Structure formats: C-alpha cells, structure tokens
Amino acid sequence: TALAFLVVSTPWLVYVVHDFGLGGLWATDSAKTLAGANCPSTYYGSDIGLWDHRCTTPVAWPRVTEADAARTNRSRATSYTKAHLARAPLVAAVRVLRTAGLYHPRQQRDFEAIESRNGRWQFVAWWCYVLLLPAAVYGLITIVRQRRAGLVVLGVLVAIAVASAVSDGNQRLRMAAEPEILLGAAAGVRSLWLRRVARGAAGIP
Secondary structure: OHHHHHHHHHHHHHHHHHHHOHHHHOOOHHHHHHHHHOOHHHHOOOOOOOOOHHHOOOOEOOOEOHHHHHHHHHHHHHHHHHHOOOOHHHHHHHHHHHHOOOOOHHHHHHHHHOOOOOHHHHHHHHHHHHHHHHHHHHHHHHHHHHOOOHHHHHHHHHHHHHHHHHOOOOHHHHHHHHHHHHHHHHHHHHHHHHHHHHHHHOOOO
16 A cells, blocks of 8 residues: 555655645645735735735746745745734734634625625524633633543644634634534533532522
C-alpha cells in the first residue's frame, strides 16, 4: 500500500515542492485566505473581521500561475499585517466574535449567504444557537470543573478561536464546535435540574 501511494503521489509532490516549496504540501489557499483577511476593507469600517476577495491576487494562467498568486497573496498579507500591527488584536477579536455569531449577526448572515447558504434558515438557526448558548456555557464550565476530560472539549473551542483569529470571521468555522455546544447545553440543563431537585429535597424554595 505504501509503495503504491509513493508511485502515484511522487510526481505530484515533486511538482508542488518545486513550485511552492515545502509549504505547498499543506495548502496554497492559506495565502489567499490571509490576503483577503488582511487588507484595508477588513481592518477598518463596517466589514472589519470579514474576508474580501478584492484584496486577493487571482490565478490568471499562464501570466499568473498558482505559485505566483500564492507568493503574492502571502507577501501582501504579511506586509499589511506588519504595517498595521497595532490594529491586528482588535481585528482578531472581531473575527472570533463573528465566528461565535456575536458580532453583527444580520451582516454575517448576508455575507455568508453568498456561500450558497439560505439566509433565512441560517438566521433561524442563529436564534436557536443564541437561546442555547447560556446553558451551553454554564454546562461547559461545569464539565471542565468536574472532569479533567472536559479540557478536551475546551481544547476544541480554543483551537477554533485561534483558527478564526488568524484567518477570518465565519460561522462555518464553528461547525466543529457544535457537538461540544450541544453537550454543554445538555450538561447545563442537567446540572440546573439536579440543583433544583436537591433544593426541593432540602425544603429550600
């Protein structure tokens, strides 16, 4: 199996490393993501924390190859971030809030609807998420306090926050945390119910 994999993949790996370097083994879209997330329109104004395709350099074969576009986008993103380093923490915080659905939810809905999502259903789902969030936060705190394994759940949330902070604010990044949020909500409701039962048994109103 390993030999078959090497035979099939080696020509492609050689091409990628030759054109992109070792970084190309992981992904080239990261450069485009960084360029669209680190530019004037996403650092200032109403679109702060979002992603703007107008800030990226597209592939225009053969004049601009995929490797050329990746190098240009990565260089542009790096230069802009360094020039606006003082603004970067605020932008990163807004990105995380957007991913959490807690910053301009209507604007976020309209922006994400471009990605072939149904805006109306997305907003309905957002309301369900917001109503569930307090119980989820309480439940996750309870889980982490009571069980060391709860740190694994917390680790997923931290990883998503970090990924959002360095890329852009989009609720699809939160998808990996939805099971943890549901788990937290269930644990929160259970904890509150047990406390109510305990207080009732003790004669406390």
